[in-house]
Amino acid sequence: MASMRVHELAKEFGMDSKELLSRIQGMKIPAKSHASMLTDAHVEQIRKAIVPELSAKVAAKIDPKAAEVAKAEAEKKAEEKAEVERARREAVERERAQRDAERARRGKGAGAAEHREAPQAHEKAKKPAPAPVASSGLSSLAKQIEEQKAAEAERRKKAAAEARAAKLAAEVAKKKAVAEALANRGAKKTGKVVAPERQPKKPAPSMAPKSSFSSLLSQIEAENARISAEKAAAKQQPARPAKKHGKAQGQKGRAPHHFEPDVPELANAQGEDRYAQMAVQAEKLQRDKVLADARAAVAAATSNTEGEGRRKKRKEKREKQQRERMAMEAMERGIDPDLVLDDSVVEVPQGATVGEFAELLGVNSSEIIKKLFMLGQVLTVTQTMTDELIELIADDMGRKVRVVSPEEEYAVVYNDTEADLKPRPPVVTVMGHVDHGKTSLLDAIRHTGVAAGEAGGITQHIGASVVNINGRQITFIDTPGHEAFTAMRARGAQVTDVIVLVVAADDGVMPQTIEAINHAKAAKVPIVVAVNKIDKPGAQPDRVRQELVEYGVIPEEWGGQNMFVNVSAKQKLGIDDLLETIILQADVLELKANPDALASGFVIEANLDKGRGPVATVLVQRGTLKPGDAVVAGTSHGRVRALVNPRGEHAKEARPSDPVEILGLSSVPTAGDEFRVFEDERDARKLAEERALRARLAAQEAKSHMSLDDLFNRIEGGATELNLVVKADVQGSIEALRDAFEKMDQSEVKINIIHSAVGGVTETDVTLAAASDAIIIGFNVRPTAGARKAAEHEKVDIRLYRVIYQAIEDINAARVGMLSPEIVERDTGSAEVRDVFRVPKVGNIAGCYITEGEISRDDKVRVVRDSTVIFEGKISSLRRFKDDVKTVKQGYECGIGVDGYQDIKVGDVIEGYRIEEVERTE
Numbered sequence: 001m002a003s004m005r006v007h008e009l010a011k012e013f014g015m016d017s018k019e020l021l022s023r024i025q026g027m028k029i030p031a032k033s034h035a036s037m038l039t040d041a042h043v044e045q046i047r048k049a050i051v052p053e054l055s056a057k058v059a060a061k062i063d064p065k066a067a068e069v070a071k072a073e074a075e076k077k078a079e080e081k082a083e084v085e086r087a088r089r090e091a092v093e094r095e096r097a098q099r100d101a102e103r104a105r106r107g108k109g110a111g112a113a114e115h116r117e118a119p120q121a122h123e124k125a126k127k128p129a130p131a132p133v134a135s136s137g138l139s140s141l142a143k144q145i146e147e148q149k150a151a152e153a154e155r156r157k158k159a160a161a162e163a164r165a166a167k168l169a170a171e172v173a174k175k176k177a178v179a180e181a182l183a184n185r186g187a188k189k190t191g192k193v194v195a196p197e198r199q200p201k202k203p204a205p206s207m208a209p210k211s212s213f214s215s216l217l218s219q220i221e222a223e224n225a226r227i228s229a230e231k232a233a234a235k236q237q238p239a240r241p242a243k244k245h246g247k248a249q250g251q252k253g254r255a256p257h258h259f260e261p262d263v264p265e266l267a268n269a270q271g272e273d274r275y276a277q278m279a280v281q282a283e284k285l286q287r288d289k290v291l292a293d294a295r296a297a298v299a300a301a302t303s304n305t306e307g308e309g310r311r312k313k314r315k316e317k318r319e320k321q322q323r324e325r326m327a328m329e330a331m332e333r334g335i336d337p338d339l340v341l342d343d344s345v346v347e348v349p350q351g352a353t354v355g356e357f358a359e360l361l362g363v364n365s366s367e368i369i370k371k372l373f374m375l376g377q378v379l380t381v382t383q384t385m386t387d388e389l390i391e392l393i394a395d396d397m398g399r400k401v402r403v404v405s406p407e408e409e410y411a412v413v414y415n416d417t418e419a420d421l422k423p424r425p426p427v428v429t430v431m432g433h434v435d436h437g438k439t440s441l442l443d444a445i446r447h448t449g450v451a452a453g454e455a456g457g458i459t460q461h462i463g464a465s466v467v468n469i470n471g472r473q474i475t476f477i478d479t480p481g482h483e484a485f486t487a488m489r490a491r492g493a494q495v496t497d498v499i500v501l502v503v504a505a506d507d508g509v510m511p512q513t514i515e516a517i518n519h520a521k522a523a524k525v526p527i528v529v530a531v532n533k534i535d536k537p538g539a540q541p542d543r544v545r546q547e548l549v550e551y552g553v554i555p556e557e558w559g560g561q562n563m564f565v566n567v568s569a570k571q572k573l574g575i576d577d578l579l580e581t582i583i584l585q586a587d588v589l590e591l592k593a594n595p596d597a598l599a600s601g602f603v604i605e606a607n608l609d610k611g612r613g614p615v616a617t618v619l620v621q622r623g624t625l626k627p628g629d630a631v632v633a634g635t636s637h638g639r640v641r642a643l644v645n646p647r648g649e650h651a652k653e654a655r656p657s658d659p660v661e662i663l664g665l666s667s668v669p670t671a672g673d674e675f676r677v678f679e680d681e682r683d684a685r686k687l688a689e690e691r692a693l694r695a696r697l698a699a700q701e702a703k704s705h706m707s708l709d710d711l712f713n714r715i716e717g718g719a720t721e722l723n724l725v726v727k728a729d730v731q732g733s734i735e736a737l738r739d740a741f742e743k744m745d746q747s748e749v750k751i752n753i754i755h756s757a758v759g760g761v762t763e764t765d766v767t768l769a770a771a772s773d774a775i776i777i778g779f780n781v782r783p784t785a786g787a788r789k790a791a792e793h794e795k796v797d798i799r800l801y802r803v804i805y806q807a808i809e810d811i812n813a814a815r816v817g818m819l820s821p822e823i824v825e826r827d828t829g830s831a832e833v834r835d836v837f838r839v840p841k842v843g844n845i846a847g848c849y850i851t852e853g854e855i856s857r858d859d860k861v862r863v864v865r866d867s868t869v870i871f872e873g874k875i876s877s878l879r880r881f882k883d884d885v886k887t888v889k890q891g892y893e894c895g896i897g898v899d900g901y902q903d904i905k906v907g908d909v910i911e912g913y914r915i916e917e918v919e920r921t922e
């Protein structure tokens with residue numbers, strides 16, 4: 001069985017469900033009632049906590065007798081049950097036999113005896129009707145049961161551990177009492193219709209047999225009346241002739257004689273059947289009652305929806321759990337739980353359209369439009385409403401609403417207590433400038449403690465690796481560099497605890513070193529510096545330390561926060577020292593997570609494997625991931641078919657900070673996607689589908705990041721900061737811009753240059769800008785094709801300028817919402833220079849291949865080298881095979897002559913563009 005209900009477990013422990021429930025709640029296990037379903041893990045946890053207690057108590061209080069008592073009682077119970085049944089059957093049999101005997105006597109025509117016997121016989125039959133004995137018998141029985149119950153309750157109070165024994169005893173006593181009562185009755189009345197006797201009282205409340213039972217009663221009463229009348233008549237004529245004559249006399253029409261012959265007739269013909277029927281009916285009624293009681297008990301024990309199907313129960317259970325979760329989460333977020341739990345509060349997703357809002361409130365959208373109009377807001381059904389408008393309109397309509405942000409909709413708040421949290425290994429990302437040795441260092445780390453010959457094949461590439469040092473684990477993300485790191489961060493995935501910044505001792509701080517520092521700082525992740533290549537003759541590790549001070553990375557020995565280690569990835573020097581330093585840094589961070597929960601974390605790599613289907617490497621951040629878990633990763637979902645660890649082995653589980661490959665997903669998720677395990681696969685699918693839908697909607701609406709056009713609105717909306725990523729062809733431009741900003745009035749909006757560097761705008765710049773809601777400013781530089789695409793996708797504003805004052809002017813204008821009409825350079829196409837021909841008298845002609853769009857003779861062009869614009873001008877000639885042409889399309893080769901520029905080189909890019917003026921829309 002996959003899981004258990006609280007009351008089932010209580011039964012197993014012999015405990016009261018309520019008591020167990022309060023214990024469970026005390027253990028912070030979600031359970032609302034005795035019918036709440038518990039997961040396997042929780043059942044195990046509860047067993048672990050309760051079983052030792054119980055056995056101790058039982059040992060102390062019940063043992064050694066308990067086992068014997070329980071056994072004896074169980075046997076006794078079975079015996080008594082059989083006895084009750086036997087007694088009941090005997091009673092019915094006796095009654096039948098008696099009736100047969102009586103019938104036989106009557107059949108013989110013993111007149112006087114008949115007169116004497118008949119009333120008796122009728123009396124026997126009549127007894128069930130008024131049932132005085134029965135009622136007194138029942139009430140005494142009820143009393144006994146009451147007493148037993150009271151005694152049982154008393155015992156329970158005294159010792160919870162004895163509850164089981166007490167319950168058993170009570171039940172045995174109860175059964176015994178019933179058996180006794182039945183046996184007594186049987187003896188007293190010599191088997192006079194045992195079952196019917198109980199009828200008048202018991203079946204009365206039951207529904208279906210009621211009508212048949214009242215007809216039974218009226219029959220019995222009619223018989224009674226007849227018998228008393230007959231008795232009276234018999235008294236008046238004591239010396240009645242022989243029975244033989246009775247019939248003849250009766251035929252004379254005397255009143256009693258009307259009865260007299262009828263009764264035996266009835267008894268023989270209808271009466272006989274009637275009694276038999278009555279007995280059968282009574283028996284049936286009794287059985288029905290017992291069955292009804294049993295059903296009621298079963299229904300009460302397993303919640304009354306049993307018959308309505310498991311689906312409904314599951315739904316209820318989920319709803320209940322959801323409410324609990326919502327209340328807790330609301331409190332965590334500082335939202336009034338009443339507002340979350342109040343069913344009259346309508347949750348409206350942020351940015352809902354007028355139509356959606358109306359639908360949620362169950363009103364006509366025209367009503368909303370009217371109210372908006374009265375507020376001076378002219379909106380159509382498909383236009384989105386601001387939070388304020390949603391609240392205003394709802395308030396006006398006397399409705400309670402809560403605007404739910406998308407983050408809130410999907411956010412999960414875990415309620416881990418201090419006791420739940422266990423230390424977890426650190427997760428490390430290696431960063432640094434090109435060729436400073438990131439890959440070599442990772443390799444050296446991965447092979448620590450492994451002889452050189454064994455190297456390779458030790459770790460399987462799954463996107464992350466795990467190393468052990470002095471029994472402590474460190475998880476390394478395999479993709480070095482800040483690109484992957486920032487891309488993950490842009491998606492909300494914070495997986496790195498420590499950054500190892502690799503700086504080559506012979507090269508010192510380089511642009512990407514600074515970039516890495518900025519990225520680490522933006523993510524607030526501590527840096528451990530690995531000063532690499534100390535084996536090299538020109539190595540100057542101390543110079544590296546000095547240089548880094550300028551960027552706020554200060555060695556501990558100089559009073560700073562950063563730990564430095566000198567290493568040589570090539571000669572595997574200082575690697576252990578570095579690992580120990582990472583552990584030290586991790587200890588400072590006191591990294592903890594709850595391993596005893598449903599797993600969650602992030603996807604760090606994913607791909608479609610030909611043989612294995614979608615494969616994703618995830619990093620578990622909380623809980624324990626196991627094969628068979630229902631998981632959702634981004635918009636993908638499925639059941640974990642297998643877990644593969646970094647050594648390529650099948651793993652039984654993955655705990656916090658463990659990287660593991662999962663197989664069994666429905667599609668390939670994206671690196672940075674959150675993954676989460678659900679108890680129910682359907683919930684996982686639902687979330688995946690919701691996410692997919694949301695992703696499609698987001699793609700349509702493309703929530704844009706900060707842009708200059710939008711700056712004014714953002715300031716109006718309360719924004720106080722403007723983050724910038726500045727890229728320029730020379731350091732001087734960056735400094736000039738920094739100076740200009742410092743002189744600017746920043747009282748309203750503070751300008752932060754979160755990253756600046758010399759060089760073209762790269763994809764990383766875009767992801768950093770997206771992650772930090774920044775604008776990218778470029779001076780005389782160009783975005784790479786990838787960066788342009790990424791910016792388009794992420795809706796990151798890239799502003800390219802040729803002179804500083806233009807940028808300053810734009811930012812100033814944007815602050816007051818007065819940007820002048822935008823002059824845009826619309827790119828037409830891009831050509832790669834693959835050869836350079838010297839043409840006499842004409843000069844140098846670039847042999848090009850059009851890689852994107854098309855280039856026309858009238859286009860303006862810029863020559864770009866290493867993402868930097870080195871020349872801008874006009875086309876002097878555009879030719880295909882010696883012919884002058886107007887345009888050349890993508891995929892074709894051509895010769896381009898750039899007017900006034902001869903220094904063209906292979907590898908340069910010639911970009912064609914036109915200047916257009918675009919009216920601002922805001």
Ligand SMILES: Nc1nc2c(ncn2[C@@H]2O[C@H](COP(=O)(O)OP(=O)(O)OP(=O)(O)O)[C@@H](O)[C@H]2O)c(=O)[nH]1
Nearest residue numbers: 433434435436437438439440532533536568569570
């Ligand atoms: N002498 C010496 N050379 C090293 C050391 N570490 C790395 N190298 C060399 O430096 C070069 C670059 O090393 P990589 O590990 O590829 O550097 P990287 O930072 O990963 O480079 P990218 O992946 O291009 O960013 C290689 O030729 C290495 O052999 C070292 O400790 N000492």
